[in-house]
Amino acid sequence: MLPERDLRAGLLLPLRFVVVLLLVVAPAMASTVTAETQQSHPPLAAQAELSSQAQHPLGQASESEMLLRMVALENRRPPAIWRTMSTLDTGLVHLVGRLKVTGGVPRELRGKPLLMAANHIGVFDAFVLIAACKHLGIAPRFLLAGGLLDAPVLGPALRASGHLRIDRGKASAVEQFGQAVEAMRTTSSPIIVYPEGRISHDPGLWPERGKTGAARLALAAGVPVIPISQWGAHEAVYWGTEKVNGPADLLPLARSGFTAPLRRPTFRVHFGAPVDLSDVDAQRPGAGVRAHAKIMRAITAGLVPLRASEPDRPKFHDPTRPTDTVSPWRPGA
Template identity: 35%
Template sequence: MASEDPAQPADEARRGSEKGFAFSLLAAPALVFVNSIAKLDVRGGEKLPKTGAFVLTPNHYSNFDPVIVGWSVWNLGRAPRFLAKASLFRVPVLGGALRLIKQVPVERTGRTSAGTALGAAHDLATTGEGIIVYPEGTLTREPELWPMRGKSGAVRIALENGVPIIPMAHWGTQAILPRYSKKLSLFPRKTVLIAYGEPVDLDRFRGVPLTQSVLSEATELVMGAITALLEDLRGETAPAERWNPSAHNQTEFGAL
C-alpha cells in the first residue's frame, strides 16, 4: 500500500484558503477564456513554494503577461497577487475587485506611493502569501524582448522579509498580444512556454545594510537568473550587456 503524507491535506487546505471564495469566483470566467486561447507548457513548476511567502519575478514584454503568469501560479495552487498599476484601482468595479483579492496598487511616480506599495507587499509576506513583482517595472524596451535593467523592489521585499525570490521566464505571450498592441490574437490557440527557477541565492546580502550598491548587485543576480531561464526557453543567447533605457534616450513608461 502506498504511504500517505499526513501533511498533504493540511497543505491543500491552506492553499484553498489562500485562494478564497472571492478569488475563485472572479477567476472562473477569466480561466475559461484564457484556456480557450492559450495552453501552458510549464517547466520547473515544483520550484514554486506550495505554502509560505515568496516573491516571484517574471520577465515582462506584453500587457497580457499578468494573465498568463497569474494562470500558471493559480494552476500550481497559489493565489496570484501582483504589484499592479494604481490606475487600475480607480476603474469602477475593477478597482473594488482588485482590492477584494488583495492586489497591491503602485503609482508610477513618487517615493511615498512606492513606500506604501512595498509596505503592502511586506504585509502579504508576513502572512505567508506570495507576491508577484515585475523587476523591470514595465514592458522591456529591449528590441528583441530580452529582459532589461531591473529595479530593486523585488529584492528589497525578499531581503527585508527573509523570503525566497523565485525567478520565472515565459515566452509566447507576444503571439497573443504583441508589445504595445491592443489587438488580441485569439486563433489559433497559442502555446506559452514557462519556466520556474531555483530560488536566487541572496544569502550574502541578508543581514547587511541595504545600500544602493547591495540592492543593485542583488537585483542583477535576479535579472541574470530570469535571463538564463528565457535563454533556455528561446534556445538563444541574450545580449551580453543588459539593456538600459536611459542609455538609449528612452522613457521608462508608455509606448516607445
C-alpha cells in the same frame, strides 16, 4: 511595478476584463492544456494538507486548536472573487493558446511568504502567469500600480482580491513599501512582481535593466525569490500604444487579441529554483542593486531554453512595440 503607466493601464485593463468575459462563454473551443512539469506538485497542496489535519478525531484537539486550524485554512484560501477571476482567466488562456509549464515551487516554500519575479513581455502575460500558477495549485497576489486599483470595473475587483498597492513616484510610496514589506512577512500567498516595471523595449524582447524595488522588498522582508521566465504571451496581444486618445488607438490591440485563438500561440512559463541571496548583506550600500542583478540573471537563464529557436529577435513581429532600449542581461551582452 506592473504593466506600463498608470493612465494607459487604467484604460486598457477594463477592456481586457470585458474581453475575458466575452471569450470564456465559448469554453467548447478551449483545448486541453499541455503541461510539462519537472516535478509533481498536486493542486491545492496546502489546502489538502490542512484538510487532512482537520480529519483527526475531535478528541485529539482542543476547541481553540480547531478554531486556529479553521482560521489558518481560511487565511490560505484566496478571496472568492479572486478564485472566480482566476478561473475565468484560465479559461481565456486555454482558449487563446497552449500553456506549457515547467519547474515549480518547492513544497517547503508553499504556504509561506514568497516573492515571485517575472519578465514582462506583453499585455497578456499577466493572464498567462495567473493560469500557470493555478496549474501549480497556487494563488498569487500582485504588487500593482495605483492606477490599476483605481480603474473602473476592474479596480474594485482587484482591491477585493487582496492585491498590494504601490504608487510610483509619490510620497506615499515609502509608506506603501513598508506596508508591502509587512504584508510579505505575514502572507501565505506568493506575491508576483515585474522587476522591469514595464514591457521590455529591447528589440529582442530580452529583459530590460529594470528597477531594484523587487530586490529591496525581498531583502527587507527576508523572503525567498522564485524567478519566473516566460515566452509566447507577446504573440497574443499587441503592445498597443502609450497614450489612449480614442477607440482607434485600441484597434490594433483588439484585432490581435481576437485573432489569437486562430493563431494558437504557445505560452511557455518556467518556475526556476530560488535565487541565492545569502551572500547579499541587506545592510550594506548597493545591496538592492546586487540582489536585483542576481534575480534578473536567473530570469534570463530560465528564458534562454524557452526561446531557443528565437535567440535574437522574436519571430512574431509586433509593429506597435517600442524597441528603443538594449537589454544588459541578454546572453553575450
